[in-house]
Amino acid sequence: MKPPSCCVVVEIEQGAFLGYRRAVLLDEIRSQGSLSQAAKSAEIHHDHALHLLTEMNGSFHTPLVHFHENSLETDSARLTEAGEEMVRSYWSNFATVWTSIAAERCKHY
Numbered sequence: 001m002k003p004p005s006c007c008v009v010v011e012i013e014q015g016a017f018l019g020y021r022r023a024v025l026l027d028e029i030r031s032q033g034s035l036s037q038a039a040k041s042a043e044i045h046h047d048h049a050l051h052l053l054t055e056m057n058g059s060f061h062t063p064l065v066h067f068h069e070n071s072l073e074t075d076s077a078r079l080t081e082a083g084e085e086m087v088r089s090y091w092s093n094f095a096t097v098w099t100s101i102a103a104e105r106c107k108h109y
Contacts, residue, residue: 016059023090
């Protein structure tokens, strides 16, 4: 899923943010179980994706992503229960917003 050129970020918990790119990255982690493949699918550089995931794990009350053997040096990753719930909640609340933004942008190009 290609990231939009605009940015809408939602503060989910105090100091913990989730936006389109992060939600897509979490979605890709869920479906692929691989950091490198998720980053590639989300069109985010691997190192930046790792930074985003590490930042999210440190920002939210409960980590959203579990790395195999709890090591950031592995490519294997999966969403925690909190991560699964966060992705479900984000898309159920904001999927229509992104569809509207995309439709509106298409009218102007």
